Amino acid sequence: MDRQPLIGVTTYLTEARWGAAWALPAALLPAAYPRYVQSAGALAVMLPPDDPSAAATVVARLDGLVLAGGEDLDPALYGEDPHPRTGAPVPERDRWERALLAAALDSGTPVLGICRGMQLMNVHAGGSLDQHLPDTVGHGAHNPTAGVFTDHPVTPVPGTRTARLLGARTGVATHHHQAVRRLGEGLIATAHAADGTIEALEYTCHTFAMGVQWHPEMHDDLGVIRALVEAAAARAVRCAVDQRRAA
Template sequence: MDNQPLIGVTTYLTQARWGVAWDLPAALLPAAYPRYVQRAGGLAVMLPPDDPATAAAVVRRLDGLVLAGGEDLDPALYGDRPHPRAGAPVPERDRWELALLAAALEQDVPVLGICRGMQLMNVHAGGTLIQHLPDEVGHEDHNPVAGSFTEHPVKPVPGTFTGGLLPESCDVATHHHQAVDRLGEGLVATAHAEDGTVEALEYPGDSFRVGVQWHPEARDDLRLIEALVHAAARRG
């Protein structure tokens, strides 16, 4: 199909091992992310960290942007000191993805933030994060087993874009120990967990600019990515 929208997906930048003996720095992405885009009819392209000055030019070639999950954001970005349980930041990735997001908002390119991606959207808008969620909610249900997705229910907010895509209550794949604290300027919280944790946010308006704290790419529900791909296709 010649009219398939091109969807950029951000990547990790980390040390990785593969094959017989390779152990090198790598830009990588779990295969579930590009498959998620492809299953919705989009063309997926990986966006490894690059010079932030090139972000606007990259985004001009895209029809949509997915900010993937991954490492904890540097708490210095929102004026905080690292929590003892916070992961080591990856400044190259932080700078690159903040620049991509800024360019996508400026150029009205549809954006879906997933887990870290949602948190990045909040920080970009001047919001803050809870660095270790169990300290606030008193349980580890959002991230009970390292390296495995589990499920918990979320309730979308009626009347929001997110609420229009999802049922009144739905189980989602979860794996996060950080979360939104103070909501960024202009953003609206559009779903919550039973403990009150913000599970989705969006910019109001007609453009697709949505972040979710869960991992939709890890399950069969394509409603979010199909909405992104349809929005991206309309730009053409």
């Protein structure tokens, strides 16, 4: 491949303040995300919420997709009423990211879901979420301090892609109060926390589609992003060969 893979990363759409006077709606993405993509030798492009009908066109221009962390998903997407601790829904982002994910899965574009992104993958596949994890596991260790990432160990399932990519690493950066409860169709759990919380998942019928509940972009946890970029580069080469054959 004679060019760097182009990886799209989804963003927040929220009110933000900067400089001395500005306070406006903004498409936001913590800088750790593009740095993470760039560290694996790829180019990063931000994908703020847009008309879902444009998702397939956008994905067709990408080599890979990262579904970033962020706000809680709307519980209505998995048929539940909101828990008192569930955040306000962000329907524009939910609709956009579900459309991007569907387009990526349909086209075979490699996908990595991070935190909210993994939860979105599960809900899109018909699964459900624990809306407030401390109610289930009896502690707040997955998100002890708002705005601060905390390390905790995870145990990958032997023989999975997650296990291969984690290698000897067990500690991961965590910050979440929701988690996968019922797995969606076509997904397998590939890592767990000590309390049984599902910490990673993979699609069983896709070349590269996986989610991690933790935030690998906050550590030098490069195995996952390098694997995404390698899969994206390999797919781009296959597509180029197919196009030449069809010409």
